[in-house]
Amino acid sequence: MALLQQLKSQFVCQMIIWYVFLVSGLIINLLQICTLPLWLVSKQLARRINIRLGYCISSQMVAALEWWSGTECTLYTDPKSYPLYGNENAIVVLNHSHEIDFLCGWTFCDRFGVLGSSKVLAKKELSYVPVIGWMWYFLEIVFCKRKWEEDRKTVAQSLQNLRDYPENYWFLLFCEGTRFTPKKHQISMQVAESKGLPKLKYHLLPRTKGFWITVQNLRGTVAAVYDSTLNFRDNEAPNLLGILNGRKYHADLYVRRIPLELIPEDEAECAAWLHKLYQEKDSFQEHYTQTGRFPGPIVSPPQRPWALINWLFWACLLLYPLGLLLAQLISTASIMTILASVALCSAVSVGVRWMIGQTEIDRSSSYGNKEVSSKQQLKTPDLLRAASLHRYLYASCVNTHLAGLVQQVQPCFKAQCSLNLMLYSRSSR
Ligand SMILES: CC/C=C\C/C=C\C/C=C\C/C=C\C/C=C\C/C=C\CCC(=O)SCCNC(=O)CCNC(=O)[C@H](O)C(C)(C)COP(=O)(O)OP(=O)(O)OC[C@H]1O[C@@H](n2cnc3c(N)ncnc32)[C@H](O)[C@@H]1OP(=O)(O)O
Numbered sequence: 001m002a003l004l005q006q007l008k009s010q011f012v013c014q015m016i017i018w019y020v021f022l023v024s025g026l027i028i029n030l031l032q033i034c035t036l037p038l039w040l041v042s043k044q045l046a047r048r049i050n051i052r053l054g055y056c057i058s059s060q061m062v063a064a065l066e067w068w069s070g071t072e073c074t075l076y077t078d079p080k081s082y083p084l085y086g087n088e089n090a091i092v093v094l095n096h097s098h099e100i101d102f103l104c105g106w107t108f109c110d111r112f113g114v115l116g117s118s119k120v121l122a123k124k125e126l127s128y129v130p131v132i133g134w135m136w137y138f139l140e141i142v143f144c145k146r147k148w149e150e151d152r153k154t155v156a157q158s159l160q161n162l163r164d165y166p167e168n169y170w171f172l173l174f175c176e177g178t179r180f181t182p183k184k185h186q187i188s189m190q191v192a193e194s195k196g197l198p199k200l201k202y203h204l205l206p207r208t209k210g211f212w213i214t215v216q217n218l219r220g221t222v223a224a225v226y227d228s229t230l231n232f233r234d235n236e237a238p239n240l241l242g243i244l245n246g247r248k249y250h251a252d253l254y255v256r257r258i259p260l261e262l263i264p265e266d267e268a269e270c271a272a273w274l275h276k277l278y279q280e281k282d283s284f285q286e287h288y289t290q291t292g293r294f295p296g297p298i299v300s301p302p303q304r305p306w307a308l309i310n311w312l313f314w315a316c317l318l319l320y321p322l323g324l325l326l327a328q329l330i331s332t333a334s335i336m337t338i339l340a341s342v343a344l345c346s347a348v349s350v351g352v353r354w355m356i357g358q359t360e361i362d363r364s365s366s367y368g369n370k371e372v373s374s375k376q377q378l379k380t381p382d383l384l385r386a387a388s389l390h391r392y393l394y395a396s397c398v399n400t401h402l403a404g405l406v407q408q409v410q411p412c413f414k415a416q417c418s419l420n421l422m423l424y425s426r427s428s429r
């Protein structure tokens, strides 16, 4: 066992995994380009082909997690909801604190048969990542710049395109918008305080616009929101390099199925609903910290062999030509070919390091890192600020179960907020 573990961390094993992933990925990206003319003839057929091509790439990472590192993924959920998973379209809301959270998400997608078709609201920067980012373009992944003024149109349009998607999919939303760091947490809690919202211990304050626009544009085609909370046992801090080194982690995922009809249509009410959801998620994390488990029964889906079979197929296909190439290089070794090979390998390893960097929290973006000064808050036009204040006062009321009452007095409450705020803004200029 220890020998096998040692073998997994050997450089040559890592090289083989990377070689298979990169070369097969680029071949699949090329095949995806070849499907472009088909989009004009039969869009649905092109989509179905791309789902399968996409599976060939993403399932390799699932294979690394499940079969190489042996990571255990446990699902806590209501057994009544379980049969619906994979058999309907859903919006998945997931916390964003771990470097491999997306990969655990992919594992569950694979187990429920929606890995090739799964979607995410992803930051635009990820579309430039070779293999994965390029694959996403063909899978109609929704990209955002995290600048609402630019995103509101493009994101809505991309979501509308998914309305006639031919296979079941899960649409993943990291509503926190960025990965958890202590600094981002501190700043987002300042924002929460300024908006009169309760503080969260384990989450950043969720950004509500992406959730609202997703629910609004997918209503009628998506059946439910899967509120998902992920954690790792024994304070493990898993990362991609650990997985590639064959290190085993223990992921626990708690999923609640919430029918889409229960989510308010109005933007302010929807935002308040999401804030309340994150307060509940925070309490589940607290429960996990105290007891080492999530509430409810464990109903884990079985592991499937397809990810491993796919990897073995590509390995067989690509390792033989690599062997031939190496043999030829050694037998006809000239100084030029050796130098060229070393230069190529160095360039590839820099690229690989950059790709791994995309998953590392230490290299996380500065989004959510900047203090929001009170001056900046006052720059917002009066009416916008008034609407925003109203929204969050409303959110607090929903959280204290006063929603019904507020709804009745809403018009008068809104006007009062606007007036108060205008007076406040003018007096502070
Ligand atoms: C059964 C099993 C179930 C489940 C299995 C689990 C999962 C599997 C499912 C699917 C898998 C599929 C794919 C996964 C594969 C890979 C995924 C990998 C990665 C991609 C992830 C990302 O890229 S995350 C980053 C991009 N995504 C998002 O940002 C989404 C959330 N963001 C939003 O919704 C934003 O609103 C926005 C992006 C739409 C717009 O952002 P913008 O910043 O422009 O506007 P905001 O309105 O958000 O911000 C302004 C308001 O925010 C206030 N503010 C200011 N500072 C802060 C702060 N620090 N924190 C919080 N709020 C802040 C500010 O005051 C403004 O307030 P207003 O009152 O004006 O609203």
Ligand SMILES: CCCCCCCC/C=C\CCCCCCCC(=O)OC[C@@H](O)COP(=O)(O)O
Residues within 6 Å of the ligand: 017, 018, 021, 060, 061, 064, 099, 102, 123, 126, 129, 132, 174, 177, 178, 179, 355, 356, 358, 359, 363, 364, 365, 366, 367
């Ligand atoms: C056989 C397996 C081979 C394994 C090789 C795998 C190589 C994969 C390399 C790169 C994968 C790129 C996919 C990256 C997905 C990263 C998800 C992520 O977490 O994005 C962060 C984003 O939410 C928020 O960003 P910030 O926190 O604001 O910054």
